[in-house]
Amino acid sequence: MSIIDESQISRLTRDTLALILAGGQGSRLYELTKWRAKPAVPFGGKFRIIDFALSNCINSGIRRVGVVTQYKAHSLVRHIIRGWSGFKAEFGEFVEILPASKRVDEGWYKGTADAVYQNLDIIRTHKPRFVLVLGGDHIYKMDYGPLISSHNSRDADMTLCCVEVSVAEAAGAFGVVKVDSEGRVLEFQEKPAEPAEIPGKPGRVLASMGNYVFNTEFLYQELIRDADTEGSSNDFGKDLLPHIVSNYSIFAFRLGDDNPQGQPYWRDVGTLDAFWEANMELVDFEPELDLYDTKWPVYTYQMQLPSAKFVHDTVERRGMALNCIVSGGCIISGGKANNSLLFSNVRVRSYSDIQDSVIMPNVTVGRNCTIKRAIVDTGTILPEGSEVGIDAEADRAKGYRVTDSGITLVTPDHFGQKLHFVR
Numbered sequence: 001m002s003i004i005d006e007s008q009i010s011r012l013t014r015d016t017l018a019l020i021l022a023g024g025q026g027s028r029l030y031e032l033t034k035w036r037a038k039p040a041v042p043f044g045g046k047f048r049i050i051d052f053a054l055s056n057c058i059n060s061g062i063r064r065v066g067v068v069t070q071y072k073a074h075s076l077v078r079h080i081i082r083g084w085s086g087f088k089a090e091f092g093e094f095v096e097i098l099p100a101s102k103r104v105d106e107g108w109y110k111g112t113a114d115a116v117y118q119n120l121d122i123i124r125t126h127k128p129r130f131v132l133v134l135g136g137d138h139i140y141k142m143d144y145g146p147l148i149s150s151h152n153s154r155d156a157d158m159t160l161c162c163v164e165v166s167v168a169e170a171a172g173a174f175g176v177v178k179v180d181s182e183g184r185v186l187e188f189q190e191k192p193a194e195p196a197e198i199p200g201k202p203g204r205v206l207a208s209m210g211n212y213v214f215n216t217e218f219l220y221q222e223l224i225r226d227a228d229t230e231g232s233s234n235d236f237g238k239d240l241l242p243h244i245v246s247n248y249s250i251f252a253f254r255l256g257d258d259n260p261q262g263q264p265y266w267r268d269v270g271t272l273d274a275f276w277e278a279n280m281e282l283v284d285f286e287p288e289l290d291l292y293d294t295k296w297p298v299y300t301y302q303m304q305l306p307s308a309k310f311v312h313d314t315v316e317r318r319g320m321a322l323n324c325i326v327s328g329g330c331i332i333s334g335g336k337a338n339n340s341l342l343f344s345n346v347r348v349r350s351y352s353d354i355q356d357s358v359i360m361p362n363v364t365v366g367r368n369c370t371i372k373r374a375i376v377d378t379g380t381i382l383p384e385g386s387e388v389g390i391d392a393e394a395d396r397a398k399g400y401r402v403t404d405s406g407i408t409l410v411t412p413d414h415f416g417q418k419l420h421f422v423r
Helices: 003-014 027-033 050-059 074-083 112-117 120-126 144-153 216-227 236-247 272-281 392-397
Strands: 016-021 064-069 094-099 130-135 138-140 158-166 176-179 185-189 204-215 250-254 266-268 309-311 320-322 331-333 336-338 353-355 370-372 374-376 408-410
Touching (some): 016 112, 016 120, 016 144, 027 272, 027 408, 050 074, 050 138, 064 074, 074 094, 112 120, 112 216, 130 216, 144 158, 144 250, 185 236, 266 272, 272 374
Parallel strands (some): 016 130, 309 331, 320 336
Antiparallel strands (some): 130 204, 176 204
């Protein structure tokens, strides 16, 4: 990229306001989102899902960000305040929290479009040239600069981000776009059962990432029109996009278009299986998502913790971890972990064996426990001798959640440990 191009992109990103939609429940994650919003779910050992969208903004030079919250947002808000509040107001930088607050009527956010519509007065005070609307619940790295530059150079009213996925992944799960040879969007299908394939690529489709760039005045116009439309569910995918595609100049920008040699990484971790798989991929020798990349760091808030510690080294018991990610504050005391990911402050007691599992923060694994192909939620205390993921039917009989592919989820509630007890 030339110096002129870089200078142009820098000006465009400075004139962009990003809105991260982070109010969703993520119901397909079941108990993982019983007490937290999906963007607040821990991921990758020390991060939370929302950190990826926020880090993409900062690394792209976008330093005016609003985070739109609604469902059980306390842990998400706390995380943002602790980790993302260090911006310089005098330089026009900020990460603001935009909770549902009945700004235009007596209702809460009714849909994704309504969540932006109810904050139009706030958007207007910042006077952006472009508004970048982002989903807050996907795992990926993306430089938004080339996206905004492409939007500007095509003189588009709106540009939609998409990623190539399989038909099986997209069917009933993602919005799907049909484009012509120049990238103009011809049709938008909201979670179709039989998604339209890419011409010449059987079995592949272009799925919407839930990321959109709008010319600001055009966004105002369309949000107001949608709000005034009787019967609208006020949702981008269901209502706004089908109308816009049919009437205006809309283009698609594929993740990776700015780097054709690279393999784009994007994961929707909206199911327990997908969440487990995406975490386990990080344990691979050369994972597709490089969390050690200093050129595009992923930022977060984390407590100041001591280094991981491994104790006991005898024939009978040895604290060890093989092919694992082990985060700060962990103590593996005479137990063993293999091909697993341990988040911060995990305790593994003697003679316990963890395999192919995701152990979330502040979990204690008692003595003589066996865990295999499992997700253990934050704060769980596994009693001595517990078995998880060994026998699916036995797990179901105990009340644990077991997916069709055999991933077992356990939470504090399964053991009567009422971390969120409400009288």
